[in-house]
Structure formats: C-alpha cells, structure tokens
Amino acid sequence: MEKYLEGQRSVEKRPCEKNRRWFYNNIFKSPWIKSVENFTIRYSNQSLNVNATVDELILPEIKTAYKAAHQSYSSSNRWVAYKGVWNMNVPPKIRNFIWRAYRNILPTCIVLRNRGIDIDNKCCMCNSEEETIRHALYGCSVLQDFWRNRGLRFEDVGGNGISFIDWFQGQLRSLNNREVETYCILASKIWQRRNFVVHGSAPYSLSRIWDDKQRMIETLKEGDEAIPIILNRTDSPTTGWQAPSSWFVFKLNVDASLRLNERGRIGCVIRDNNGRCIATMTKKIQGVVDVVQLEALAVYEGMCLAKSLMCTDIQVEGDAKQVMDLLKGGGLNRSYLGQIIEDILALKLNFKSVSFNWVARSPNLVAHTLAFSDFSFPINSLDSYVWLEDFPSIICNALRSDIS
Numbered sequence: 001m002e003k004y005l006e007g008q009r010s011v012e013k014r015p016c017e018k019n020r021r022w023f024y025n026n027i028f029k030s031p032w033i034k035s036v037e038n039f040t041i042r043y044s045n046q047s048l049n050v051n052a053t054v055d056e057l058i059l060p061e062i063k064t065a066y067k068a069a070h071q072s073y074s075s076s077n078r079w080v081a082y083k084g085v086w087n088m089n090v091p092p093k094i095r096n097f098i099w100r101a102y103r104n105i106l107p108t109c110i111v112l113r114n115r116g117i118d119i120d121n122k123c124c125m126c127n128s129e130e131e132t133i134r135h136a137l138y139g140c141s142v143l144q145d146f147w148r149n150r151g152l153r154f155e156d157v158g159g160n161g162i163s164f165i166d167w168f169q170g171q172l173r174s175l176n177n178r179e180v181e182t183y184c185i186l187a188s189k190i191w192q193r194r195n196f197v198v199h200g201s202a203p204y205s206l207s208r209i210w211d212d213k214q215r216m217i218e219t220l221k222e223g224d225e226a227i228p229i230i231l232n233r234t235d236s237p238t239t240g241w242q243a244p245s246s247w248f249v250f251k252l253n254v255d256a257s258l259r260l261n262e263r264g265r266i267g268c269v270i271r272d273n274n275g276r277c278i279a280t281m282t283k284k285i286q287g288v289v290d291v292v293q294l295e296a297l298a299v300y301e302g303m304c305l306a307k308s309l310m311c312t313d314i315q316v317e318g319d320a321k322q323v324m325d326l327l328k329g330g331g332l333n334r335s336y337l338g339q340i341i342e343d344i345l346a347l348k349l350n351f352k353s354v355s356f357n358w359v360a361r362s363p364n365l366v367a368h369t370l371a372f373s374d375f376s377f378p379i380n381s382l383d384s385y386v387w388l389e390d391f392p393s394i395i396c397n398a399l400r401s402d403i404s
Helices: 001-014 055-075 077-087 093-104 109-113 133-139 140-146 164-174 177-197 206-222 293-309 320-325 336-348 362-371 393-404
Strands: 015-018 019-026 250-258 264-271 277-286 311-317 353-358 384-388
Touching: 077 093, 093 164, 093 177, 133 140, 133 164, 133 177, 140 206, 177 206, 250 293, 250 362, 264 293, 264 362, 277 293, 277 362, 293 311, 293 320, 293 336, 311 320, 311 362, 320 336, 320 353, 353 393, 362 393
Parallel strands: 250 311, 311 353
Antiparallel strands: 015 019, 250 264, 264 277, 277 384
C-alpha cells in the first residue's frame, strides 16, 4: 500500500502537455465516470455514486477486488488445468516445461515472430507448417506415427488451429493421470530433440525418446526422494575410477541431484594419484530446477574448491555428457546453462592445466553417492559442508569399491 500511495503522489505531480503548454493533471481527484446518467455502481461501499473520484474507488477495496478477480479465474477450467500441471508426479523440470507451454512462452517460431524477431515461422522438423506450440509438441506430421504407437487415448479437440492450452485441457478429460504424466515427459523430450535440430545437430531416433521416458517412469515408481534424471548418458565399458598418473595432478569428480521438493544438491570429491581424499564437499543449491544446470554448477563449485586448495593441475570428471561436451566446445548455447559454461571456462584460466572428461556412473560413484545422500547439514554450516583431508562415512563403501 505504501508503494501504491507513493506512486499516486508521483502520478499526481506528473506534467502533461496541452496546446504546447505544460500543466499538472491530478487524475486521482477526477470523476471516474464522466457524463453518465442513471448508472448504478455495484460496490460494497454504499456511499459511492457516479460522482465518486478515482482515489475513492481504488483505495478502500483493492484487496476485495483482487480476491474477486482471483476467485473468478480460480473457477475457470484453465485454472483447474494449471493446478494440475504442478501436482503431477514428474520431476520439477517437466512441470516447469509444461507450465511454459501452457503459458504460451515456449520459443517456437511463431512465438518468436510475434515478438518481432525476423525468423522463418515454418517448423524445422516438417518444413511445411507453422510451428505453434501445439504443432511442435503434438501436431507435427513427423510425430504422428510416434503418437499412434504410444497407446495414449488422445481426444480430437478443435482441429489444427486450436491453441495448446485448449488442446491440453481437452486431453485432461480423456487421459488418466499416468497418461498425462507420460505425455508431458514425452513432450519435453520431443522439445529437447527439436532444439538439437535448431542448433544444427541431426535429429536422433524417436525410439530413444520412448526409452528415456521408460527409464524416468521406472525411477519415479521407486519413490526415492532424489530423482536421477537421464542426461544423455551413453553406455561405455564398465571400468572403475582411475587415479591421475602424476603426483602433481588431482582428479575432481562431480555429480548433482534434484529432489522432488525442488532442492538441488551437488557432490564434489578431489583425490590425488594415490586415491587419497584431499577434499570432499556437498552443497545445497536453491532455485535451480534444471538438473543439467545443476551438473554444470557442480563442476563450477568443484573447481572453485580446487582453486582454493592451490590445485593447479586437475582432471574434471562427471557423468553428465551434455555438460562435458559443452565444456569441450561441443556447441555453446545462449541459455542460463551457457552462462554457467562461460563462467567455468573463465575459471579454467586460473589453472595450469584442466581437462574435462565424461565417465559412466561407476567411475563417478563416490561423487554420485555424495550428491544423492541425505547428509544433515550442521546449523552453522549454511548450505555447504567441506571435509579437508577427510570424507563422510556415507561414501566409505563407494571409496572402497574404487580401490578394490
């Protein structure tokens, strides 16, 4: 309310131009209805009439008016669907993605063109139709065989010209909760595949999208608090952790996890050529709901720890292939993830030598265990905890497996 009154005083004193001469216009003392006869004001303050001024109308009932507007929207079908998005049993990343689609803010060609960007509005996958959000996530001709073979009972709603919001509301009436969650996971994977093509990569098989979805569904069924989301990790020969070959080189292993309550956590472990733990760190990351970004932040935080310990030559390992590819120059993007990558590369200049390597889960098991642990932070430790020349008991078994 104080900000409102301050704004009112500012507007009252704002000069206006009329016939090339400046004067001050006090709009708050002006009648809110001009020259209207036989007009009834439906308002809880019975003293108001057609002669009421603007400030009399606004000040007493701001809160009541807001509640009325909110209740009106809350009773609409769109609000029901909107609440359903955030109640889905899927990772926060998926809920955030569908919310962006529902709000019509995914950067499709049509959305970008409507914002004034000079871009072709044709879909990059079929090259024939305009790329709306509904088209990108369901209607594209390239996707039709994929959707027909998935067993989802999509309802034919409104034709090709319907918006994604209205189409999605129609599907909520015909699909059960698990089917809606399955569609949302698949849609996010389809959007990720589309982005690969937009940035110049060849489209990978749609069957890979289904396989990724199956792994995610199986993980959700386990009911674990931490969700190890698949991050384009490919299979590799199962080998254990390998110590650095030189005494002056240190190995930094990193990993990250994202919890159902949208709390991120990272784990970083620095070891020498004998496998001895030089430092171990776990840290809570607030406000980041994208696990790929968390993986990148794990690399950054781990390198900061290595720098503070005067480790001048390091080998960085992690099991997030997308992050490691970006760090090695595999197509930098302009997103928030790209900014983190740029910070890491700038931090790299503080070292004599740094290498970035993707490894499978087993060589990265110690950092993975730490990131997915339920370590209770001491009250005075804020959001991070570091063990110097030591390690927490929760990673003992993982360390033992590395040296056995």
